[in-house]
Amino acid sequence: AQTVTQSQPEMSVQEAETVTLSCTYDTSESNYYLFWYKQPPSRQMILVIRQEAYKQQNATENRFSVNFQKAAKSFSLKISDSQLGDTAMYFCAFLLTQGGSEKLVFGKGTKLTVNP
Amino acid sequence: DTGVSQNPRHKITKRGQNVTFRCDPISEHNRLYWYRQTLGQGPEFLTYFQNEAQLEKSRLLSDRFSAERPKGSFSTLEIQRTEQGDSAMYLCASSPWGAGTDTQYFGPGTRLTVL
Numbered sequence: 656a657q658t659v660t661q662s663q664p665e666m667s668v669q670e671a672e673t674v675t676l677s678c679t680y681d682t683s684e685s686n687y688y689l690f691w692y693k694q695p696p697s698r699q700m701i702l703v704i705r706q707e708a709y710k711q712q713n714a715t716e717n718r719f720s721v722n723f724q725k726a727a728k729s730f731s732l733k734i735s736d737s738q739l740g741d742t743a744m745y746f747c748a749f750l751l752t753q754g755g756s757e758k759l760v761f762g763k764g765t766k767l768t769v770n771p
Numbered sequence: 772d773t774g775v776s777q778n779p780r781h782k783i784t785k786r787g788q789n790v791t792f793r794c795d796p797i798s799e800h801n802r803l804y805w806y807r808q809t810l811g812q813g814p815e816f817l818t819y820f821q822n823e824a825q826l827e828k829s830r831l832l833s834d835r836f837s838a839e840r841p842k843g844s845f846s847t848l849e850i851q852r853t854e855q856g857d858s859a860m861y862l863c864a865s866s867p868w869g870a871g872t873d874t875q876y877f878g879p880g881t882r883l884t885v886l
Contacts, residue, residue: 688873700877746813750873756827758804759875761813
């Protein structure tokens with residue numbers, strides 16, 4: 656079964672500090688894509704960062720970086736220099752491609768609050 | 772790009788009524804997806820279109836649900852005889868075709884409340 660697990664329902668961090676959100680997944684595929692999406696309160700889902708499984712180098716986008724451990728099937732998100740605008744739900748997702756179709760499989764999300 | 776748009780943004784209906792939602796993908800994105808998100812959960816896949824062809828329907832999509840994408844442009848999602856359990860946020864996403872184009876871009880969603 657293709658599943659995504661986010662074990663931290665809620666987290667909080669002080670402004671300017673660093674926080675890490677965890678994500679594990681299960682798949683039998685050898686090549687796949689992983690994503691972190693951000694969903695601010697009452698606003699739409701936007702992409703934070705993506706990782707291609709065949710690339711060993713961890714993806715980085717400004718203050719956001721991932722720690723991708725393929726053997727452990729772990730894909731954590733690190734947010735550096737946290738800002739108030741980072742307050743949101745964060746979803747880890749796995750792109751499942753099968754039989755000509757494709758879909759994202761999401762975890763249940765982590766609610767991140769950045770405190771001033 | 773103007774982004775993925777969805778209409779209406781909010782819909783309140785009475786149980787048993789039919790509702791229809793519309794999604795306009797980003798121009799020239801030939802892949803379109805519908806997801807459903809209930810409170811406190813991650814989005815769950817409903818259906819996938821490649822151009823006008825519906826290539827997959829989730830088991831979540833009962834016989835009361837139907838989705839179309841005529842001419843491979845906008846898409847509609849219809850729910851017949853709505854039930855209270857249908858209350859959720861319905862999200863649409865699109866992505867282009869080609870190598871390295873696996874990212875899905877989401878619309879703002881339609882929030883359905885069934886009374």
